[in-house]
Amino acid sequence: MAYLQINSQHFFSNYHQIAQFIGQENIHKIAIVLKDNAYGHGLKEMAQLAKEAKITTCFVKNTKEALEIAAMFRHITILYPQSLEDKEALQQCLKQDNIYFCVASLEALKLYPKQTKIELEINSGMNRNGIQAQQLQEAFEIINKRELELIGVFSHNGFGDDFGSEFYTQNNEFLMVKKKVLELCNQYSFKKPRFHFFSSSGALRAVRYNESLPLELQDDLFRIGIAFYGYLCQDIRFCGLNVKPIASLWARKISTYFLKKGSRIGYGGVSETKEDTLVSSYDVGYGDGLFRLREGMELKTKEGFKIYPRSSMDCLSIQGDREELCIIEDANPWAEAFGTIPYEILVHLQPTIPKKIV
Ligand SMILES: *Cc1c(COP(=O)(O)O)cnc(C)c1O
Numbered sequence: 001m002a003y004l005q006i007n008s009q010h011f012f013s014n015y016h017q018i019a020q021f022i023g024q025e026n027i028h029k030i031a032i033v034l035k036d037n038a039y040g041h042g043l044k045e046m047a048q049l050a051k052e053a054k055i056t057t058c059f060v061k062n063t064k065e066a067l068e069i070a071a072m073f074r075h076i077t078i079l080y081p082q083s084l085e086d087k088e089a090l091q092q093c094l095k096q097d098n099i100y101f102c103v104a105s106l107e108a109l110k111l112y113p114k115q116t117k118i119e120l121e122i123n124s125g126m127n128r129n130g131i132q133a134q135q136l137q138e139a140f141e142i143i144n145k146r147e148l149e150l151i152g153v154f155s156h157n158g159f160g161d162d163f164g165s166e167f168y169t170q171n172n173e174f175l176m177v178k179k180k181v182l183e184l185c186n187q188y189s190f191k192k193p194r195f196h197f198f199s200s201s202g203a204l205r206a207v208r209y210n211e212s213l214p215l216e217l218q219d220d221l222f223r224i225g226i227a228f229y230g231y232l233c234q235d236i237r238f239c240g241l242n243v244k245p246i247a248s249l250w251a252r253k254i255s256t257y258f259l260k261k262g263s264r265i266g267y268g269g270v271s272e273t274k275e276d277t278l279v280s281s282y283d284v285g286y287g288d289g290l291f292r293l294r295e296g297m298e299l300k301t302k303e304g305f306k307i308y309p310r311s312s313m314d315c316l317s318i319q320g321d322r323e324e325l326c327i328i329e330d331a332n333p334w335a336e337a338f339g340t341i342p343y344e345i346l347v348h349l350q351p352t353i354p355k356k357i358v
Contacts, residue, residue, distance in 0.1 A: 001252060001283060001354060002249065002250060002251040002252065002282075002283050002284035002288060002327075002353060003249075003250050003353060003354040003355065003356050004040075004041065004042065004247050004248070004249055004250075004349060004353050004354070004355050004356070005247065005248045005249075005250055005355075005356045005357075005358055006041060006042065006045055006046075006049070006246055006247055006355055006356065006357045006358070007244075007246050007247075007248070007358055008049055008246075008357055008358065010230055010244040010245065010246040011049050011053075011228065011246045012049075012052075012053060013243075013244065014227060014228055014229075014230055014243040014244065014246065015030075015053045015055075015228065017241045017242065017243060018030060018204075018224060018227055018228070018241070018243075021204060021207065021239060021241060022203065022204075022207050022222065023207065023211075026207065026211075026222075028056075029219070029220060029221050029222050030055060030057075030221075030222055030224060031055070031057035031058060031059060031075075031196070031221045031222065031223050031224065032046070032050045032055050032057075032058050032059075032224060032225070032228055033058070033059045033199070033223050033224060033225030033228075034046055034047060034050070034058050034059065034060050034065070034069070035059060035060050035061035035065070035079055035080075035225070036061050036347050037065075037347075037351050038229075039225065039226070039229050039343060039346050039347050040247075040289070040346040040347045040348065040349035040351075041229060041246070041247050041346070041355070042351070042355040043060070043065055043068055043069060044068060044069065045355045045357055046228075047068075047069040047072045047073070048072070048357075049357070050072075050073075050228075051072045051073070055073075056073055056074040056075060057073060057074065057075040057076075057077075057221060058073045058075070058076055058077070059076075059077045059079055059223055060076060060077070060078055060079065061078070061079055061080050061083060062078060062080055062081065062083050062084040062086075062089075063078060063081060063084055063086060063089035063090050063092070063093045064084055064086060064089050065078075066078050066093050066096075066099050067089055067092055067093060067096075070096055070098065070099065073098065074098055075098055075100065076096075076098055076099045076100065077099075077100045077101075077102060077119055077152070078093065078099065078100070078101050078102060079102050080102070081093075081101045081102060082108070082111075094112075094113065094116060097117075099117070100117040100118060100119050100151045100152065101116060101117065101118050101119070102118070102119050102121055102154075103118045103119070103120050103121060104121045104129040104130050104131070105130075105131060106131055106135060106138060106139060106142060109139060109142045109143065109146065109148065110142065110146070112146070112148060114146065114147040114148070115147060115148070115149055116148050116149065117148075117149045117151045118143070118148050118149065118150060118151060118152075119151050119152035119153070119154055119193075120139060120143075120150060120152070120153050120154070120193075121154055121155065121156075122136070122153060122154070122155045122174070122177050123155070124155040124156075124157070124170050124173040124174045124177060124197075125158070125166070125169060125170040125173050126156055126157075126158035126170070128156070128158070129156070130155060130156075133173070133176065133177050133180065136177070136180050136181065136184060137184065140184045140187075140188050140190075143188075143190075144188050144190075150190055150191075150193045151193055151194065152193045152194040152195070152196065152220075152221075153177065153178070153181050153193045153194075153195055154195065154196045154197060155170075155173075155174045155177065155197050156197070156199065157170050157171070157174075157197055157198055157199070157202040157206075158170070159202075160198065160199060160200070160201030160202035160203075160204075160205055161201045161233055167202070167205070167206075171197075171206065171209065174197050175213070175217065178195055178217050179217065181193065181195075182216060182217075192216065194220040194221060195217075195218070195219045195220050195221075196219050196220060196221035196222065196223055197219050198210075198219065198222050198223065199222075199223050199224065199225060199226075200224050200225055200226045200227035200228075200232065201226075201232065201233065203222035203223075203224060204227065204232070204239040204241065205239065207222075226342070226343060227241070227243055228243075228246075229245065229246055229247065229346065230243045230244045230245035230246045230247075231243065231245060231331070231332070231342045231343075233341055233342065233343075245329065245330050245331065247328075247346065247349075248302070248326050248328060248329045249284065249290070249326070249327045249328040249349065249353075250324055250325065250326050250327065251282035251283050251284040251316065251324070251325055251327050252282060252283050252323065252324050253280045253281070253282055253283075253321070253322065253323050253324070253325075254280070254281045254282065254283055254315060255280060255281050256278060256279070256280040256321040257278070257279050257280075258276070258277075258278055259273050259276070259277055259278070259279050260273070260276050261273055261274065261275050261276050261277075263279075265279060265308045265317050266308060266309070266310055266312065266317050267310045267312065268295075268310065270295040270309055270310055271295075271308035271309055271310075271317070277319055278319070278320055278321045279308070279317055279318070279319055279320075280317070280318060280320060280321050280322075281315045281316065281317050281318075282315060282316050282317075282318055282325055282327070283314065283315055284314075284315070284316060284327060284353075285311055285312045285313045285314040285315050285316060286311050286312075286313055287313040287314050287350075288314070288349065288350050288352075288353055289348040289349040289350040289353075290311070290316075290327070290328075290348070290349065291311075291334060291337075291338050291345060291348065292310065292311045293307060293308075293309040293310060293311040293316070293337075294309050294310055294311075295309045295310065296309070297309055297337050298337070299333060299334065299337055301318060301325045301326055301327055302325070302326035302327075302328075302329040303320075303322065303325060303326065305318050305319045305320045305322075305325065306318065306319045307327070328345070331345040331346055
């Protein structure tokens with residue numbers, strides 16, 4: 001059976017590097033993003049490692065994910081509470097003191113009963129999710145009237161990976177939002193909510209900027225996802241951390257053949273052996289969420305063996321006859337081959353793939 005190996009040492013090393021960069025005095029600001037089955041790594045498994053690292057705040061995708069790890073964190077925020085139609089899970093989440101709901105529109109504010117703990121999302125320039133800054137007053141009015149509890153106000157910086165001024169324009173936009181929120185808190189006698197804005201790339205770029213702000217305007221959290229999993233998709237000049245991928249995908253042999261030069265393999269026989277060689281099949285395929293190798297794609301296992309296109313739904317053909325092979329050690333070459341980013345390669349891995357923490 002194929003499995004995903006999670007290297008806990010790499011995880012703790014990544015955490016340590018992030019913590020050092022962010023600074024010991026800010027260590028409590030590190031939150032881990034565990035959405036979408038922890039980017040395919042296994043929600044429970046990653047939550048356990050995060051707990052061992054003494055991380056107390058996390059972000060998940062939906063109500064089910066929140067409930068699965070409810071006992072493991074002090075603060076759990078559901079990023080997309082409406083993405084799952086599960087009334088029972090919703091009711092259970094509403095009862096939990098440590099579970100908060102992201103709200104991205106004025107209409108969504110009206111979905112929740114009294115005392116629901118919410119985090120209000122603001123659009124600061126990505127034009128994706130969140131209310132407009134001009135709607136803040138109205139949002140506070142609704143929150144007050146409906147007696148919701150405002151835990152946080154946040155936005156998302158969409159330019160952390162790129163050189164250019166948009167990153168700073170967005171920082172300024174969110175700074176304005178924070179000032180306005182403090183005024184409104186005064187006006188409505190709300191407790192100051194927590195502020196957060198940066199994901200991995202932004203946080204690693206803007207820690208010092210954040211520290212330069214007056215205390216009450218600083219962000220209280222950094223929402224770190226991909227850096228924990230061992231990838232940085234930004235220019236190395238921004239921070240120079242040496243995070244390492246924590247997941248590797250392994251598969252086991254099903255059958256082996258000795259094939260003469262010129263033999264053809266798999267669907268359509270698109271691969272042809274260039275010499276007499278051993279070829280084996282291994283038990284992972286696109287049905288397990290691994291992207292489907294097509295003709296023309298050149299990918300190798302960690303051990304350096306050629307993977308023969310085309311992939312099948314549940315298996316791959318690979319040169320050699322080893323019992324077990326590491327299919328992916330680093331998602332970057334896969335991302336390149338498929339014209340995407342490591343996030344997408346990883347998050348597609350099916351939750352049913354067993355996880356082994358080493
Ligand atoms: C996914 C996500 C993050 C984490 O982003 P990374 O690039 O993986 O660090 C942070 N905030 C929000 C709102 C997200 O959806």
